[in-house]
Amino acid sequence: MIRLEKRPQPSRAWSMATPLVAVIATMIVGGLLFAALGKPPVEAIRTIFWEPLFGEFSFYYRPQLLVKGAPLVLIAIGLSLGFRAGIWNIGAEGQYIMGAIFGAGAGLAFYPSESFLIFPFMVLAGAFGGWIWAMIPAVLKTRFGTNEILVSLMLVYVAEQFLASVSLGLLKNPEGFGFPGSRNLQSWDAAHNAELIAGTGMHWGVVAALIAVIFAYVLLNRHMTGYHIRLTGEAPRAAKFAGVNPTRLVLFCLGTSGALAGLAGLFEVSGPSGQISIDFNVGYGFTAIIVAFLGRLHPVGILLAGGLMALTYIGGDIAQSNLQLPAAAIQVFQGMLLFFLLAFDLLTNFRIAIGKPEVA
Amino acid sequence: MDLSAINPVLLIASLMVAATPLLLAAIGELVVEKAGVLNLGVEGMMIVGAIAGFATAVESGSPFFGFIAAAIAGAALSILFAILTQFAQANQVASGLSLTLFGLGLSALMGQSYVGIKPPQMGDIHIPVLSDLPVVGPILFGHDIILYFGIALTAAVWWMLKYSRLGLVLRAVGENHDAAHALGYKVLKIRLLAIMFGGACAGLGGAYISLIRVPQWTEGMTAGIGWIALALVVFASWKPWRALLGAYLFGGVTVVQLNLQAAGVAIPVEYLAMSPYLITIIVLVILSADKSSAPASLGRNFHASR
Numbered sequence: 059m060i061r062l063e064k065r066p067q068p069s070r071a072w073s074m075a076t077p078l079v080a081v082i083a084t085m086i087v088g089g090l091l092f093a094a095l096g097k098p099p100v101e102a103i104r105t106i107f108w109e110p111l112f113g114e115f116s117f118y119y120r121p122q123l124l125v126k127g128a129p130l131v132l133i134a135i136g137l138s139l140g141f142r143a144g145i146w147n148i149g150a151e152g153q154y155i156m157g158a159i160f161g162a163g164a165g166l167a168f169y170p171s172e173s174f175l176i177f178p179f180m181v182l183a184g185a186f187g188g189w190i191w192a193m194i195p196a197v198l199k200t201r202f203g204t205n206e207i208l209v210s211l212m213l214v215y216v217a218e219q220f221l222a223s224v225s226l227g228l229l230k231n232p233e234g235f236g237f238p239g240s241r242n243l244q245s246w247d248a249a250h251n252a253e254l255i256a257g258t259g260m261h262w263g264v265v266a267a268l269i270a271v272i273f274a275y276v277l278l279n280r281h282m283t284g285y286h287i288r289l290t291g292e293a294p295r296a297a298k299f300a301g302v303n304p305t306r307l308v309l310f311c312l313g314t315s316g317a318l319a320g321l322a323g324l325f326e327v328s329g330p331s332g333q334i335s336i337d338f339n340v341g342y343g344f345t346a347i348i349v350a351f352l353g354r355l356h357p358v359g360i361l362l363a364g365g366l367m368a369l370t371y372i373g374g375d376i377a378q379s380n381l382q383l384p385a386a387a388i389q390v391f392q393g394m395l396l397f398f399l400l401a402f403d404l405l406t407n408f409r410i411a412i413g414k415p416e417v418a
Numbered sequence: 419m420d421l422s423a424i425n426p427v428l429l430i431a432s433l434m435v436a437a438t439p440l441l442l443a444a445i446g447e448l449v450v451e452k453a454g455v456l457n458l459g460v461e462g463m464m465i466v467g468a469i470a471g472f473a474t475a476v477e478s479g480s481p482f483f484g485f486i487a488a489a490i491a492g493a494a495l496s497i498l499f500a501i502l503t504q505f506a507q508a509n510q511v512a513s514g515l516s517l518t519l520f521g522l523g524l525s526a527l528m529g530q531s532y533v534g535i536k537p538p539q540m541g542d543i544h545i546p547v548l549s550d551l552p553v554v555g556p557i558l559f560g561h562d563i564i565l566y567f568g569i570a571l572t573a574a575v576w577w578m579l580k581y582s583r584l585g586l587v588l589r590a591v592g593e594n595h596d597a598a599h600a601l602g603y604k605v606l607k608i609r610l611l612a613i614m615f616g617g618a619c620a621g622l623g624g625a626y627i628s629l630i631r632v633p634q635w636t637e638g639m640t641a642g643i644g645w646i647a648l649a650l651v652v653f654a655s656w657k658p659w660r661a662l663l664g665a666y667l668f669g670g671v672t673v674v675q676l677n678l679q680a681a682g683v684a685i686p687v688e689y690l691a692m693s694p695y696l697i698t699i700i701v702l703v704i705l706s707a708d709k710s711s712a713p714a715s716l717g718r719n720f721h722a723s724r
Binding site: 204209211213215347384391394396400 | 501508509511513516522530642645648689691692696699
């Protein structure tokens, strides 16, 4: 008889190994899925994971890894703080949009000034936009006990409508011949989040993501707030006795994740994407949830997971053009990854025992 | 602006149609939560139900088969959630989220060749005399069969929870799974069945959107209705009749804002489209003060230690 025995403590080895096992399982099942779609499975997997890094055109794709990975890591770092404490911000997509709108709006208010202060001001405004949007569920949770999962998610839809509204109205390019969307920030030097070193994909968002990783690592390992976050997640009752202030923790976790998501939005709109438009957001806020879990809610893990997820985005694009693999297949692939991760986590917390239980 | 163009009878009739997907999904989730499980994957199961129902209806030419396929697809997806949370002891919030992310991708993949097709029509019932009555006829006796099924399901779930033995066991499992286990009830089996019921209902709700309410297939067409259904369960304080009331209220908001858009009110379209989500938040705030009626074991996993 096979049964599950709870481990006295989660296994560290399995905790590190499950993301790898999950990736391999996803590759196998994903390959079967691609085969079912009539695509060569091995070729497809190779295209997704190998081509962007070492293929013929990798000189073009490698910088993309940073461009796509940075927003994912930035958002996921923020989310992981809350997730560790059982505070579920799943509306990062909305905070990302609001950060972009606030940041771009703050910059465009001064168009066409060429002051060097404009970009820093936009960065602050972007972080503020995401922060204020995340403060709505935070304050409602602390004041009224409202469920932050539902409120933060509802606000994504509100933000999407707001995005449509500003790209058709408030922020519409006056010289855009009536097309929706704002001025292109890439062609305005003072607001352009340009590559720091040409041809590397390295822009300010990547720098911010790396700083966020270090910040989160120090916070969680060396700081009282980080200790409170971990304590609340692992032993809520002990946290209560230790005098952790839950209100402050909610405000801090949601606020930080909102600000980081807002930053990600700002760096995206002022750099790779260039303008506010109706379909500006591409779901980084949701994919970042997968990144956060795949990285085991650990800053370094998230860095690696963000890179991997960026790889599936880029590889997915290549597979789309080379093998006509549908874009949705990659979305399924990413969703599957989280499934397998959660399933294999069983091995972290439980031991599979064979035989009859001993009589105590 | 011409508000006189809005016909109150048609408004109420279309309100009931707009409310039905919400009602179906919310009733399913209500049963799941009564059993102590929080499945945040409603949105994912709905959208998969929407495309499974749509595709089956188009291929078979029968909307009825479409609904059956949608219920099966929703239940199948919910089994994945059940495996994760009930067997693998995974966090319910994370598992529900992964179900939604996976479902959105899967539905987009399944639906590629169905964009822009019209599904076979599900006829409205027609009862001689009754359906032809003015005002009452179109509101009460002129809908499709699934709409009535939703109301009947609400009544059935209410009766089941309140008067049947099964309902009592279900509630016991949701209130205190350790006690239920000690009494010899199969906690995991009951939860699995509840989760599958919830999945089937969400699938039906999704198919109602793609086959009757819209009726068309577009990617991501459920647009947060699954999440509103989750909020609705809180709104309803886990009581079926209040879920019906809530669904009609939200259906009303949706229909009124669509009518206002059509009537060309001075409020920009985007702000009208925000309103259902904003009202959901406001209602959640008002009702979240009282959590006493939530099942006590909600969201907690059960693992029999021996």
